[in-house]
Amino acid sequence: MTFRHKVLLLCTLCIFYLFFLTLSQLQANKSDLFSEENDNLVNFEPPQSWQLDPESEITPDPLTTPSTLLPSASPALPIIDPDEKYITFFTHSGFQNQLIQVENGILLAWYLNRTLILPKALLGEPFGWSPFDKLHLEHMIRDRSTSTNCDEYTIEIQQWNISCPNRERYALLPFDEIFDLSWAKQNVKIILRDQSDLNWLETQFGIQRGGEESRPSGSYVDGDILFFKGETRYDWRIFDTPRKAHRLGKYAASLDIYQLRERSEKLIHFSSLFGTGKLPIRRPEHYEFLRTLQRSITYRHPAVLQLAEELVRRLGGAGNFMGLHIRSGDGWFVKALPENINSTVSQINRVVAPTDQWPLTSKVTAGFALSLEQCLELAKTNNITLIYMATDARAPRSTPAFDPLWANNPCTFTIDDLMGPDDEAWMALDKEKHELSGKSMRKFLVPLVDATVASRGWLFIGSKGSTFSGYIHRLHDVFWSNQKMQTIESNDG
Incomplete structure (x- = not known):
């Protein structure tokens, strides 16, 4: 047998060996994956x-990242x-x-x-x-x-x-x-x-x-x-x-x-x-x-964003106010409302010194409410903090639990304070019709507007234990992170 034939024979034996070795490993792996265990x-x-x-x-193969472009x-x-x-x-x-x-x-x-x-x-x-x-x-x-x-x-x-x-x-x-x-x-x-x-x-x-x-x-x-x-x-x-x-x-x-x-x-x-x-x-x-x-995952509904931007404009623009969310409508939050309000006021006072607000407090408690226009002017000179409050409370102005908030922060406004029931801006939501009844979707979309506006404040404070507050925190973080990135990119440009 020539040297060439010996080499060919040796190579052939090696190929058969590798083939059977690989086959046995595949069978072993298949057995592991589909065993009764x-x-x-x-x-x-x-x-x-x-x-x-x-x-x-169980010793699976190292995790591979699932397909990412479907x-x-x-x-x-x-x-x-x-x-x-x-x-x-x-x-x-x-x-x-x-x-x-x-x-x-x-x-x-x-x-x-x-x-x-x-x-x-x-x-x-x-x-x-x-x-x-x-x-x-x-x-x-x-x-x-x-x-x-x-x-x-x-x-x-x-x-x-x-x-x-x-x-x-x-x-x-x-x-x-x-x-x-x-x-x-x-x-x-x-x-x-x-x-x-x-x-x-x-x-x-x-x-x-x-x-x-x-x-x-x-x-x-x-x-x-x-x-x-x-x-x-x-x-x-x-x-x-x-x-x-x-x-x-x-x-x-x-x-x-x-x-x-x-x-x-x-x-x-x-x-x-x-x-x-x-x-x-x-x-x-x-x-x-x-x-x-x-x-x-942020809001994208056009009507929600349209009305939210209008309310932010009325408040002087994003970053001109502080955002709050007070949940009060159901479950544990009903009983916890007074505690929640007091906690919110304390958090505000840690950020904004109460002494900046006290000269106006006596006027408010005496029945002299401040208008949005007055608060906007005072906010320009940092004499008071403008606040937007998102809430599921039906009538917070007539709910005693909210009194400490109004007294401590008289320039706190809700969506109903900024818009009357016949305000033309409501058309953004009223043109959205219920699929089954054909009526306005306003009452279903207002909470989303509330959350969006509150997230545009320079600071956001939510209700402890509320998943909705947690989501507004996320919206706030994403919005201001994007604003910062845009500022950096415009400066670099």
Whole structure:
């Protein structure tokens, strides 16, 4: 045998060796990924009993960043893609809590490289958390296609002991009509959930059920759908790293994104994604994504921004006043209102010396109220602090709990102080019509205007424990950070 033939034979043997070695490794990896241990989401039990095998050790490949440039626009009638996978959930509670759930949904969809089917935003009268089937019903009876008296859901309404909602007390809008989701859509494909029934999902996306008997709670597969039906609002806590044991806090059970990534079902349907602690983050790149996402979600509704800018102009422009938010309308905040007011006054006094205001205090308490024009003139010479207060209080001027604020800060104004009921500026909101009743959307959009104006103050002070105050803080930070950047860029130019 020649030297050349010996070399060819040796090379051939090496190639066969490498081929079989690689094949065995691939088979081992495939076994790890699809073993019963890591695929144990097929046979589901309620969250309290569903746990990972404590003796197992999940060692996934290093986390790769999900695809970051998916289509930014969602078609009204999406073409069915047999390979596309989705995730969805039901919103509930107040408007700001709904936004937290939406942010969780976008983050989870990004983790899993799934298309987010996003419910509409509910403005006005809310409904709280409920088990999956009741939450589902609450959404369906508010769908545009449902009759005014909810006749098609009479049996279900009686079963859950709820009422058909008054359409004049709520309004539904797509989240991306209210908020700027452009950055989110660069990273996650988002489709509007136009109807809440499961048949709509089948018609639009080919997501079929398999005839499995519906369960009130727990986790199970029905055809193309993997359901997670929590027994409490704090059901599954979803982690971004795999561990044998997680700190659950008030949550009932844990999941991690590696387990969810392995799922082949076309749709993962959660009952709720409620809570700021729902998706704890340990990886810095995930935190950066969430931080950027949250800072990108600001109001974009044209009518809201138009009226807000007019009110800011009447107050002398952005930075000419201080912004406040006093929540008082419901829950714990009703009883805490006097304490909240006193805390706000104390915070103002730490920033603005009370002695700058006291010569005017006696006039105000004696019945000599200051007009906006007077306050604007005094503010020009730094003789008084001009304040804009966003609040859900129906009549703060006649509510005794607000008296310490008026006495200490007489140049404090609300939206009703700046605009009479027949002010032409209201047209910005009045031209927006309710989808079902055809009436003005004013009462549903005023809180958004309130928040926007308060965020334009040189300082913002909110109500302790209010998620709405937390969001206004975010708007304030984003607005003034952008102003600073624009100033720097103009100076460099």
